[in-house]
Amino acid sequence: MLVHFITDEPTKIPAIRAMLEPQYHIVPQLLGGGDTQISSNAVLMVDADLRERVRVEQIRLILQELGCIHEKLFVVQNHLRSMVAQAYALGATAVISRPKEIIVKLAQIEVAQRAAQSDFAIASPEIIDSAATFASMFSAVRRGKPIELSDAENATSQIINSIAQNGLSAWLDDVRRYHEGTFQHCLLVTGVAVGFAFDIGFSSPDVKRLGMAATLHDIGKAHIPRCILDKGGQLDPSEEEIMRRHPVIGYELLKDISGISPEILDGVRHHHEYLDGLGYPDGLTAPQISDLVRLLTISDIFAALIELRPYRPTMSRQNAYQILCGMDGKLERSLVKAFRNVALAA
Numbered sequence: 269m270l271v272h273f274i275t276d277e278p279t280k281i282p283a284i285r286a287m288l289e290p291q292y293h294i295v296p297q298l299l300g301g302g303d304t305q306i307s308s309n310a311v312l313m314v315d316a317d318l319r320e321r322v323r324v325e326q327i328r329l330i331l332q333e334l335g336c337i338h339e340k341l342f343v344v345q346n347h348l349r350s351m352v353a354q355a356y357a358l359g360a361t362a363v364i365s366r367p368k369e370i371i372v373k374l375a376q377i378e379v380a381q382r383a384a385q386s387d388f389a390i391a392s393p394e395i396i397d398s399a400a401t402f403a404s405m406f407s408a409v410r411r412g413k414p415i416e417l418s419d420a421e422n423a424t425s426q427i428i429n430s431i432a433q434n435g436l437s438a439w440l441d442d443v444r445r446y447h448e449g450t451f452q453h454c455l456l457v458t459g460v461a462v463g464f465a466f467d468i469g470f471s472s473p474d475v476k477r478l479g480m481a482a483t484l485h486d487i488g489k490a491h492i493p494r495c496i497l498d499k500g501g502q503l504d505p506s507e508e509e510i511m512r513r514h515p516v517i518g519y520e521l522l523k524d525i526s527g528i529s530p531e532i533l534d535g536v537r538h539h540h541e542y543l544d545g546l547g548y549p550d551g552l553t554a555p556q557i558s559d560l561v562r563l564l565t566i567s568d569i570f571a572a573l574i575e576l577r578p579y580r581p582t583m584s585r586q587n588a589y590q591i592l593c594g595m596d597g598k599l600e601r602s603l604v605k606a607f608r609n610v611a612l613a614a
């Protein structure tokens with residue numbers, strides 16, 4: 269998504285780039301500088317001192333030319349709340365103040381735009397909110413900020429509620445329709461894991477625990493370069509080596525957060541371990557791999573197989589399940605059998 273960033277302060281341009289790229293393509297424009305062409309499907313973001321009359325007039329002139337732009341976000345710092353009315357008078361569609369709000373708002377706009385482009389009904393509020401939360405968590409990690417456990421809990425609860433109400437299939441279809449890349453993967457894994465937990469009759473705290481482990485399982489990918497994460501096709505050995513660091517990175521990011529349960533940390537660190545000892549990062553063998561990790565690993569592999577990727581056709585749930593069945597020795601046979609209901613349920 270294109271973000272046209274208008275500011276009166278040159279130092280804000282690298283700052284916004286550091287926060288939003290490469291997820292978003294930033295086109296900066298300095299007030300008082302030359303004209304810049306603005307694409308009609310861009311999101312406009314204005315961060316300028318609205319106490320300055322000259323600035324307000326410059327912004328007004330730019331916006332007059334831009335009748336076609338729907339989303340106009342104004343950044344107004346908290347100590348300048350009196351400028352909020354000015355922002356709306358200039359045509360703001362939303363006023364935001366903190367970096368986290370910017371990330372969440374852009375993620376919401378992105379989902380809404382995808383929904384508008386497709387022929388389907390609008391995305392559910394659970395997808396919009398949980399996707400925005402994933403965007404916010406990943407962005408916080410990339411910027412070196414701490415992860416807020418309450419964000420992960422909110423996203424997990426939204427996904428649990430959606431699956432309890434509408435079922436897993438509706439969730440999987442909707443997520444694949446509106447999202448791509450790492451967020452799609454996280455939303456799918458959490459959905460599959462929650463669906464699995466429901467199907468085998470987990471208590472509500474256990475559903476939540478597995479859901480939280482799934483929500484956070486790939487958070488370490490926030491520190492893996494995008495060119496590796498988004499590569500279409502096989503990773504070369506050096507890229508593979510970097511990619512394989514993500515469980516330990518995730519574990520390190522989370523381990524000191526107060527209140528995080530050891531089961532969640534175990535899931536984040538060990539979701540790529542196999543019963544035969546050939547997984548990573550610790551080469552655990554069957555007796556060392558907990559039930560939660562076994563469930564999470566099955567959910568993770570299945571979700572990765574059915575993901576929608578631009579460079580390959582989507583695999584059917586039947587074929588993905590067959591692949592899991594062929595991983596005997598690596599995954600627990602009785603759990604893969606129990607997973608059949610989840611994998612193939614209409």
Ligand SMILES: [Fe+2]
Pocket residue numbers: 485486514515539540
């Ligand atoms: Fe992973």
Ligand SMILES: [Fe+2]
Pocket residue numbers: 453457485486568
């Ligand atoms: Fe994963």
